[in-house]
Amino acid sequence: MSQGEPTLFRSTPSGIGRTRVSGFTRWRVFWRTLFIQAGFTSEGMQSLGVVFALMPALEKLYPDMAERQRVIERHLEPFNTHPYAGAAIVGAIVHEEARASLGEVDPKTIGDMKTALMGPLAALGDGFYWLSLRPAVGGVAAATVPWLGAWSVLVYLALYNIVHIVSRGSLFLLGLRHGAGLINELAKWRVPMWNTRVRRVGTAATAGLAAYLAVKLGSELQHGSSPWFAFAGVMLAFLCVLGAERVNKYVMFYVVAALCCVASALF
Amino acid sequence: MLDEVVVIGVLSGLLALERRAFLQAMISRPLPAGACVGLILGDVETGVAIGMCFELLFLGSVSLGGSHPDHETIATVVAAAAAGTMTSLAGGDLTRAIWAWCMLVSVPTARIGAWIEAGLDIRARKYLGRAQAAASAQENRRVARQNLRAMWPHFVLFGILGACGVGIGLLSSAAFLNMPAVLIRGLGWAFPAMVVVSASLAVAVSKTPGRGWLALGGTIAGASLGWLGAFA
Numbered sequence: 164m165s166q167g168e169p170t171l172f173r174s175t176p177s178g179i180g181r182t183r184v185s186g187f188t189r190w191r192v193f194w195r196t197l198f199i200q201a202g203f204t205s206e207g208m209q210s211l212g213v214v215f216a217l218m219p220a221l222e223k224l225y226p227d228m229a230e231r232q233r234v235i236e237r238h239l240e241p242f243n244t245h246p247y248a249g250a251a252i253v254g255a256i257v258h259e260e261a262r263a264s265l266g267e268v269d270p271k272t273i274g275d276m277k278t279a280l281m282g283p284l285a286a287l288g289d290g291f292y293w294l295s296l297r298p299a300v301g302g303v304a305a306a307t308v309p310w311l312g313a314w315s316v317l318v319y320l321a322l323y324n325i326v327h328i329v330s331r332g333s334l335f336l337l338g339l340r341h342g343a344g345l346i347n348e349l350a351k352w353r354v355p356m357w358n359t360r361v362r363r364v365g366t367a368a369t370a371g372l373a374a375y376l377a378v379k380l381g382s383e384l385q386h387g388s389s390p391w392f393a394f395a396g397v398m399l400a401f402l403c404v405l406g407a408e409r410v411n412k413y414v415m416f417y418v419v420a421a422l423c424c425v426a427s428a429l430f
Numbered sequence: 431m432l433d434e435v436v437v438i439g440v441l442s443g444l445l446a447l448e449r450r451a452f453l454q455a456m457i458s459r460p461l462p463a464g465a466c467v468g469l470i471l472g473d474v475e476t477g478v479a480i481g482m483c484f485e486l487l488f489l490g491s492v493s494l495g496g497s498h499p500d501h502e503t504i505a506t507v508v509a510a511a512a513a514g515t516m517t518s519l520a521g522g523d524l525t526r527a528i529w530a531w532c533m534l535v536s537v538p539t540a541r542i543g544a545w546i547e548a549g550l551d552i553r554a555r556k557y558l559g560r561a562q563a564a565a566s567a568q569e570n571r572r573v574a575r576q577n578l579r580a581m582w583p584h585f586v587l588f589g590i591l592g593a594c595g596v597g598i599g600l601l602s603s604a605a606f607l608n609m610p611a612v613l614i615r616g617l618g619w620a621f622p623a624m625v626v627v628s629a630s631l632a633v634a635v636s637k638t639p640g641r642g643w644l645a646l647g648g649t650i651a652g653a654s655l656g657w658l659g660a661f662a
Contacts, residue, residue, distance in 0.1 A: 201451040202577035204554040208496055211561055215577035218570065228568045235565045235573055239558070243496055246454055285495070293492045294637075297456065301485050302632060304461055308482045313474045315482075316465045323456050362638040369486065369636070370648030371655075373629030378656030380622030397653055399623060400630040404645065407634030412487065413537060415631070419623045420534055424616030 184220050184261060191219040192257060193335050196250040208243035213253060220257045224264040234260065237274060244281040245288025247331045252280050254338025255345050262342070276343045283346060287354055295358040296326060299365030306372040309379070373400045435596045437470050442507045442592020443585035449503050450547070451581045460484035460506040467507055467595075471514030479529055479621075480510045486628035488540070490635030498551075501543025504591055509536035511595025512602065519603050527617035530624060531606055535598060539591065546587055554580045 195216040202211030214235055225231035244252060259276060262268045304319035311318065338345045377396030403415060445466075449458035456462065461481040468477020488502035513532035517525055557576040564572040606614075633645050 197453050198451065198577060200454075201447075202554060202557055202580035203450065203496070203551055204558045204580070205496075205548075205551045206555050207558045211558060211577040211580065214561065215574045218574045222570075228570070231570060232565055232568045235570060236562070239562055239565060239573075289492070289494055293494070297459075298489045298632070298636065300456075301459065301461065301489050305482045305485050305629070308461075308478060313465050313468075313478050315478070316462045319459070319461055320456060327455060359639060362636055363640070363644055366633055366636040366638045366641045366644045367648040369489070369629050369632040370645040371652035372486075372648075373626050373633065374649040374652030375656040376622060376629065376652075377626045378653050379659055380625070382656075396623065396626050397649070400626050400649070403627050403630035404634045407631050412631050415627050416487065416537065416624060417534065419627050420530060420617070420620040423620035423623050424613055427616030427619055428612045 184223050184257060188219045188223055189257070189339065192216055192253065193250065193332065195219070196253050196331075196335065199249045199253070200246050207239065207241050209246075209249060210239050210242045212249070213242050213256070214238050216253045217256060217260070220260065224260055234270070237270065240274065240277075242277060242281060244285040245292065247292060247327065248284035248288035248334060250331050251284060251334035251338040251345055251349070252277060254335040254340075255280065255342045256338075258339055258342035272343075280343075280346060284349075287349070290358055291354050291361075292327070295361040295365075296323065299361045299368070302365040302369035302372070306368040306375075309372075309375065431596070434470060435593050438467060438507065438511050438596060439589040439593030441466055441470065442504065442595075443589030445503050445507065445592075446501075446584050446588030447581055449501075451584060458503045460488060460502050463503055463506045464510045467510035468514055471511070471518065473514045473517055476513045476517050476525070476529065477510045480513055480533060481506055483529075483533060483621075483625045483628050484509065486625070486632045489632040496551075498544040498548045500540035501547060501588075502540055504543035504588055505536050505540035507592040508539045508595035508598060509533050511592065512536060512599035515596050515599030516603050516606065519599075520607055524614060524618070526621040527614045528606070530617040530621040531602070532599070533621075533624065535602065536595070543588070543591070546591075547584075550583050550587070553583065 195218070196212075199209050199212035199216060202215070203209060204211065217238060221231055221234055225234055238256070255276065256273060259268060259273045260270075263270045263273060300319055300323045303322065304315045307315040307318055334349075337348055341348050374397055377400050381394075381396040399419070406415070445458040445463050448455065457466075460483075461478070464477040464479075464481020464484065465474060466477070468474040468481075471477070484502055484506045488500065488505075491499040491502060493499050509532045512535065513528050516528045516532065520528075557580045561573045561576040564570070564576070633641065633648075638644065
């Protein structure tokens with residue numbers, strides 16, 4: 164291997180990490196991780212996406228077609244994780260495949276690493292992005308609609324994607340740098356602590372919006388009893404919160420509409 | 431009108447891809463998606479109003495472990511397209527009633543969208559089979575292409591479904607305008623009630639520690655602001 168070839172990262176235990184994966188190839192791999200769910204199948208799940216993302220790196224690491232074929236077949240095994248966290252695992256795979264191509268690690272351990280990482284990272288990603296960040300940002304953006312109108316969409320996309328893009332890129336670099344050791348580095352991010360904080364913001368915002376709209380829209384019904392409509396709106400909100408776990412949300416949605424039509428006929 | 435149908439169909443297909451296949455930057459969420467449809471139809475207010483309501487209604491819908499939650503994007507596109515079409519024909523005082531009507535009509539498409547997605551995931555097994563065959567034949571570029579090939583059925587099917595929203599608006603306009611005035615007034619009252627229900631459900635599903643106190647604080651603040659704005 165010549166002295167001038169670009170290196171990956173030298174953080175392997177043996178201190179040796181020269182590879183043939185350039186910065187441009189790493190960028191191509193990261194870009195392709197954005198399509199990790201494009202070919203989602205019920206059988207292999209994200210396996211097609213993983214192979215698609217890894218291909219530029221595998222072409223550099225395994226110039227021999229027969230060897231590359233074996234590696235690709237290995238990565239067509241079922242795989243499923245959170246799409247953003249998938250970038251971290253793909254980065255870790257590139258790190259470990261670089262070592263495997265040099266004979267530093269047994270290729271079978273890469274499959275074990277994937278299996279070991281995909282569950283915990285899925286839980287981490289689902290817990291933070293889907294169950295905390297998205298509802299919080301959605302709630303805050305929806306709460307700004309009465310004042311900002313359509314500009315609340317920009318609030319939504321900006322708030323969410325600042326965190327999304329930065330963390331997705333950071334996760335990829337984390338995997339690229341640390342390989343199988345990325346989970347220890349990820350623990351330092353203390354994601355569960357942020358889950359609770361972010362969810363609290365969303366809860367307060369949506370509760371405020373429900374109450375605000377109940378009062379404001381109730382008062383705009385152009386009826387003599389507007390304050391009572393406003394009060395009824397707040398009570399409706401309270402009942403919905405209580406009944407949410409007992410009644411299907413669509414049933415509530417349609418029943419409320421029907422009750423409003425009945426009320427219109429009566430008053 | 432035809433060019434709007436085509437543009438909404440293309441937008442719907444792209445949003446379906448953004449939701450699952452590429453990027454997941456929340457452009458396909460109801461609030462941004464509704465605003466986009468409203469922009470195309472020249473009625474951003476309608477798109478944002480419907481997007482806001484569906485954003486709150488579907489706030490707790492999550493895809494965990496490959497599951498298929500209700501397709502909030504297609505429900506929003508259909509509702510916003512139908513409402514935007516109807517408000518251009520008969521808006522004014524009927525606007526909120528139109529919003530409520532279109533949301534009630536389009537909510538079932540969320541479940542239909544989930545079924546379509548589940549069916550397409552099963553169908554996509556053939557792309558995995560082709561990838562495995564290509565890998566055995568050392569056609570490595572062909573292996574990678576199967577990932578992108580699996581996207582087109584989503585684009586086409588959800589594009590068609592989204593474009594149908596305009597048709598739903600046109601077809602239901604006559605029925606809507608022939609409704610008794612009392613019913614139309616009731617639907618006008620229903621829109622704010624449906625938004626309140628959606629926001630309340632979003633609070634209920636948050637499962638945050640201390641959500642009761644947070645909700646109480648938010649309610650007091652929101653109700654105070656609303657009261658000051660409406661009655662003070």
